[in-house]
Amino acid sequence: MDIGVLQNRVDKELSSIKTIDDVRKAKVSLLGRKGIFSEYIENIKLLDKGERKGAGQEINAHKLRTESRLRELEDFYGEEEKKKREAASRIDITMPGKMPLAGKKHPLTQTLDEMIRIFTSLGFSVAEGPDIELEYYNFEALNIPADHPARDMQDTFYIQNGIVLRTHTSPVQIRVMESQLPPVKIIAPGTVYRCDNDISHTPMFHQVEGLMVDKNVRFSDLKGILSMFVQDMFGKDTPLRFRPSYFPFTEPSAEVDIGCVICGGTGCRVCKDTGWIEIIGSGMVHPQVFRNVGYDQEEITGFAFGMGVERVAMIRYGIDDIRQFYYNDIRFLSQF
C-alpha cells in the first residue's frame, strides 16, 4: 500500500475540479462507497496486523483532510454556481403582472351592505316583504287613505284592483308589526317602484326602512340612532340637522339633512345652494298606524325612518345621474 500514490491520485482529482459538478463527481470518486478511500481502507485488511493500525490512521487523516478540502471547494463553486444561476434568472420586471380574476358587487349592493352592517351593529335585524304589495299595506295601513293628498306625491304602478308595486319599503313595517309583538327593531331593505323616469328618477330603486317600537321610545332616540348612522356612513364630522317634515305615517316627522359633501356647505348645484342634502325621512310612528296593527298606542311608542340607497350611493361616490346604476356598463361597475 503506497500512501504516496493515494496522495497523488487524490491531488490529481482535486486539482482537476473546475465546477460544482466536478466537486460532486470527486466526492463520489474519492469518498463514495467505491471511491479511492474505500478502496484503500478495504486494502488495509491485506496488511500485516502490525501495520494495519498505522496505515489506518494515516489514511483516515488523509481522508479527513480531503473531506475538508472538498467542503471548501463545494462552498466556493457552489457560491459561484448560485451566482451564475441567479444571473441567468434575470427577467424584465417591468413587464405587466398577471392579475387574478376579480369581480365586484354592484355599487348599490356595496352601499346597501354597508347600511345593513351599521344598523345590525346598532341592534336592528333584517326583515323582508313582497315587491307586489296590497294597496292596503302600501297606503291605508300607513294612514294614507284613498283620497289622501299624500297619494299625489307618489306615482304608483298598478297590477290589479287593490294590488300595486310597493312605492316604498314602509309596508314591511305593517307586516312585521302584524306578525309580532313589541319590542320590534328591524330594518327592511328592498326594491321599490314608482312611475317616473328621468335624470333623477328611475322606475325602480332601492330603500332601507327602519322601525323601532317599544315602551318609551322617544324622538330623542330617533335623533340618536340616525346621528350614529350618519357618522358611521359619512364620517364622524359630517354635519347633520333634523328638520320638520310631513309623512302621513309619522307624527312628528323629520327630514334628516347632511352637510353637502360636494361643496362642503357653501352651496352648489347638488344641494340647490342650501348647503344641505336631504337623505332620510323619519318620525315617530303615527298613533293611527299602531291602531291599524292592533298595538296599544297608549303603552308603546316607536320611530320609523326610510332612505334611498341610490341617493346614499350617489353622495358616497359623487354620481350625478341615477340612471347610471341601471345601465350596467362594465366601465361603471368596475370602478367601485
Added chain:
Amino acid sequence: MKVPFEWLREFVVIDMDPQDLAVKLTMCGLEVEGTEKQAPSFRGVVAGRITGIDKHPDAENLVICMIDTGRETLPIVCGAKNMAAGDKVPLATVGAKLKDGFVVEKKKIRGIESSGMLCSEKELGLSDDHSGIFILPDECTVGKWLHEETMVQDVILDINIPPNRGDCLSMYGIAREVGSILDQRAKLPIFNLETDAGKKVKDYVSLKVLNTDACPRYVLRLINGISIGTSPFWMRNRLIKCGMRPINTIVDVTNYVMLELGQPLHAFDYHRIRGKRIEVRLADKEAAFRTLDGQEQKLLQGDILICDGEGPVALAGIMGGENSEISESTEDVALESAYFNPLYIRKTTRRLGIKSEASLRFEKGIDIDNVGFAAERAIFFMNRLSGGKVMKGEREVHEKKELKTLFVTYSNINGLLGTHISQQDITKILRSIDIHIKKEGEEGLLITIPNFRHDIDEPADIVEEISRLYGYDRIPATRPVSALSGQKRSAREVSLDTTKEYFKGAGFFELINFAFFSEKDRENFLIPPADERASFVGIVNPISREYGVMRTFIAPGVLKSIAYNINRGAKNLRFFEKGKVFFLSGEGKPYERTAICFAMTGREAEFFWRDKYSDYDFFDIKGIMEGLMGAFGVTFSLRKTAEPFLNPQRGADILVDGVQAGWIGELREEVLKLYEIEQSIYCAELQFDIILQKVKLEVQYSPIPRFPQVTRDFSFFIDDLVPVGMLTDKIRGVSPLITSVGIFDMFKKEKRSVSFRVIFQSYEDTLTDEEVNRLQETIIKELTNIDGISLRA
C-alpha cells in the same frame, strides 16, 4: 308656492333678510327650496314726468313728449297714446340698456331729435304688456333710476308646503307661520268698503244650499256697473311673481285674493244667472256640463253643483261653467265665496283629472271662518279697479260647527320627545299658532283647534306643533333605553351574501336590472305560452311597452346587459344578477320568488403576454356552478334539457334532490341573434328558493388524516356515448377509502381515452400495496364490465 317677500311683509313684521327667514321657515317645517332674487335687468332708465305733449310736425302717429327728468327737460318722440301730461313715465336715456341688451341711442325720428325713449313694461322686461307706455305709480320719485325703486325689486321664496298644510297656501297663511316663529302677530289687511245703500243684494239674487255637509258656508255678493280693464302694475306684478298670468280686473282680483287669503273665489256674470237664483246641490244624475275651459265634463252623482234657475253654472270649487263666465263686456258681477267639503272636491277632481288653484285649496281644506271676509276683500278690489257700485249686504248660508277640542298631557309631549319643555313654553307655543287654551290643568291642557288647521286631530299632532316650533335642534340625541339584542341572520340572508361573495371572488360583476321586461322577451327565448314563465304579472300603467310586465326570469336582462357592453367594445364578460321574479297563479294571484342568473362570454382576458387563453366553453360555466353549489353545501346533477333557448348539445337542467332547480348551458344562436349578439354566451339560472331548502351552512370539522395517501392512475378507452361523469361516481362508490377521483387527461384518436387519478386514504392505518391493488382490480373490473369501456394497456 312662490311667496314674494315684499308681499309677505304687508301682513307681519319681519326683522331679518329673506335668506335668514328662509332658514327659519325651513327649520320649522316650511321648507324653502330656493330663493329667487327679482332684480330688473335694465339700466339707465329714469322716472320722468310729462310736462307737455306736442304733435309731431311730420308724422300723424307720433307725438313729442317733454319729459322732466329732475335735472333737465328732454324732448322724446313717442308713438304711444296712453299717456297724458302729468303722468310719471320711464325714460330710457341715451346709453340705457333695456331687455335683451338693447341699447338706446340718440336719433332723429322723422326729422325730430329724440334724446331717449319712453318704455312699455315689456321693453323693460317687467311683463308682457306692450299696449302702451308704462305709467308709473305715484310713489316713484322723478329723477330716480327706476331700477333702484323697490317696486321692481324683490326676493321670492319658493316654499314647499307640506300636503297637510292647506292653511299655508296663502300670503296671510305664511305670514301667520312667520308670526309664530318670530314672536310677532300676522294682521289681516284693513280696508274700507263703500256700498250703495240704495241696492240690496237680497233684492237681486236668492240663495239656497241643499246640502250643508257638502257646502257648510256660501256667500254671494253683487257689484254692478263695472267696466273691466287691465289691473294696475302692482297687482299684476304680484300675480306674475306668484306664477299667475294677469287677465283682467275681475279675474285678477279673484286670483289675487285667493293668493292673499287662501280663499278661492268665483265671479259670475250676473246677467247670465237665470232666474236670479243660486242653488248649491249635489248632482243627482249623470249629466254633461261645459266648463269655462271649453271642455265637456261628465257629471256624476255626488258632484257639488252651483245651479241657477235652470241648471248648473259651475262645478263647485273646481271650475266655473262656460254659460255664466264673465267677459270683457260684463257690467254686473255676482261673486261667490264658499267652503266646500274637501272629500267631495277630491272625489270629483280625481275622477275628472282637473286640477286648479282653487280645487287644490278646497281639497286640502280652507278656513271656513274667513269666507265672508275674503268676499268683502275681493268686492272691495273689484270696486276699486273696475268702478261700479257694490250692493249692500250679501246672501249667506253658514252652518256653524263647534271647534275641535283636545286634551294633551305634558307627559304626552315630553315623553314622546325625550325633552323637558316647561308648561309655560308649551302654552306659549300653542297660543302663537292660535290654539286656544280652555283649561290649564296639573296633568295637561284642554285646547281648541282653530278651523283653519285641518291637520290637527289628536295629541300626536300637537306634539308635532310643539316640537317644530320649539326647534328640533334643541331636542337631545339619546341612546334608546330599549335593550340591544343580537339576532342570528337567517339562512336566506347568509346564503344571498354567500352568493354575492362567491361570484365576486370568481371574477363576476353584479348587475342590477329593472324587474320589468316585455312579453317580447319570452318570445325571444322561445318559451311556449303554457310555460310558467309566460304567466306574467302585467302592469296596468307601465312606463313603456319595453317594461310592460314583471320579469319571470332574469336571463333576458343579463343578456341585454351583455349586448349593451359588447356594443360598447367589451368582449370578455362575466356577470351575475340576483333578484325577484314574478308570476301569476292559475287563480290570477301574483307570487314572487328569488332567482340567480350568471353568464360568461369571451374568455378570461383578451391577452396576457406569457399565456394563451382559450374561449369559455360549457365546462367553465359548469365549474362556476359546481363552485357555487359547493359553497352552499348542495349536491346537484345534470339532466338532458328541454329548455328551448339552450343548445341541446351543450345545455342541461339542474336537479337538486331530483327537483329541477334551474338550467345551464350555451344559449341558442337564434336567441342571441334577437339581442344582436354574435359571440357564444354560456349562462345559467337557478331558483334560489329551491336551493335554499337544501343549503347546509353549518360547517362540521373532520380530522386531518394522519396516514399517507396513495395515488394510482387508470386509463380506459371509453365509447363517446358513455357519460364519464357517471364513471367517476362509480369509482368513488367502490370503497370509502377512495377520497378523490379526478380526470387528468382526455384525448381522442380512434377511440376516446380518459385517464383517472384516484386517491386512496385510510383514517385508521397506512394502506398496504395489497389493499390498494385489490381496490384497483375492483375498479378495473367494475368499469370494464360496462359496454363500451376497455382498459388501455
